[in-house]
Amino acid sequence: MALHRGRGFASINYPIGMNLGGDPSQALVHSNPGGKFMVALSSIDLGQGMKSVTRQIAAETLGVPVEDVYVDTADSDTGPHCMGSFASRGTHRVGNAVIQAALEARSVMLEAAAEELEVDPADLVTDGKGNIHVKGAPSKSITTAEACGAAQFKQGRTVSGRGIFLIPLSEVDPETGEMTPVSCFAHAALIVDVDVDDETGEIDVVQMNSAYELGRALNPRLVEQQLIGGAWMGMSHAAWETTEPYYPERSHGPLDFNEYLMPGPGDIAPHDIAILERPAPDGPFGGKGPGEMCANPVLPAMVNAVFNAVGVRIDELPITPEKILRGIRANGGARPPARRN
């Protein structure tokens, strides 16, 4: 038996969002009389950080501390409409809707403050720490809580805002087939090193190195966490997971975690990530979002790495030991392609 080391590379150009009849998301923002803000969304946080990132976006736009903002994604029956948390669309679509809603709420808050301070709302600024004051005259000041309280109890205003972000349906040009389904793309390149055992057909992922360009990283630690976890999912799709191992034959599908294979903590490899920031002109504070593309480049890179290691070209996922061994046998042994230096 021998272990064969191989290296595979893949790069991707990843569209943010989708275009099946238009791609809208809505947000509603309102303050309570104590000056805390609620962002109502139907955009579910699956663990990827939807709530954290929309909270940051709302706080930044409103000009209040992040602690003063709550995000409620409770229920698509009671919340404003969202297409959903998929297609890597959350940060971009929902973030933009939150900015629009927060801007409207902010302007009401400033009008309420202006009425209390007897100044022009256009002269007011927020300090991001919970205060509103006259530009250049910080002593003429009111807290955001006082302004929201006055709006509620004295002035009869709702400090609230509505937001929607829509990428409209792009029709296909019947002459040319041309369309513009998305407004921005994220990018990634990934290199993976694997060891392939020519006796058992097993793959050991040794190392991953990657670079992701995803607009501005609105929360860099969250982004990194998502990329690390997503690469594991990619690796899992590439060589472990399948619901129909003999597709299109449906039998022998796994029914539970006893049978559904995934890499465990002992199967992971060191992964170095470089995050490149190229703010998107139409992204919220330049963000596009990592989303699904955390997993995408891993699959083709692993297939390429196996080919590089033993000369077997896998064209159906997952890359199982059985497929590798059949390929090695068909080739009359492990036959890595000639390497260029």
Added chain:
Amino acid sequence: MAKKPVRFHLNGSEKAVFVEDGQNLLDMLRRGIGDLTPKYGCGQGTCGTCTVLIDGEPHLSCLTLAETVEGRQLTTTAGLASGNRLHALQAAFMEGFAAQCGYCTPGMLMAAKALLDRNPNPSRQEVVEAISGNICRCTGYEPIINAILEAAKSGDARHYG
């Protein structure tokens, strides 16, 4: 169905409950006592999110008969923090972004606590082995392994809880 009385300690306080024949410990903790920190993932011993400590040893509560904890000391994630002060493992998980959806987190914390209680300076390999019965679908494990090693390094993982 016959009910049996069972007495044990949960996170330091005495509990006495009636359990049904064949009732599992996870169900007793969640439904009978209202401690929702151990999670139900699979109910068949393959995901680890229901892990609790019985006399300091990690057990899958979904596969443990409730009546067998008579007279024993149970620890769940609800018993990790002292007041507002998080356990070193909880703090390290938070600092290290070791949770995404959080569904595996209670089981990971309990498996890690059992490890650090018996081995305060584990190697990376020992951490991997300690959590190898716990599935995480989100993080790729790396942040969890690192958080456990950080908690061990901070040295106060054993001071309370």
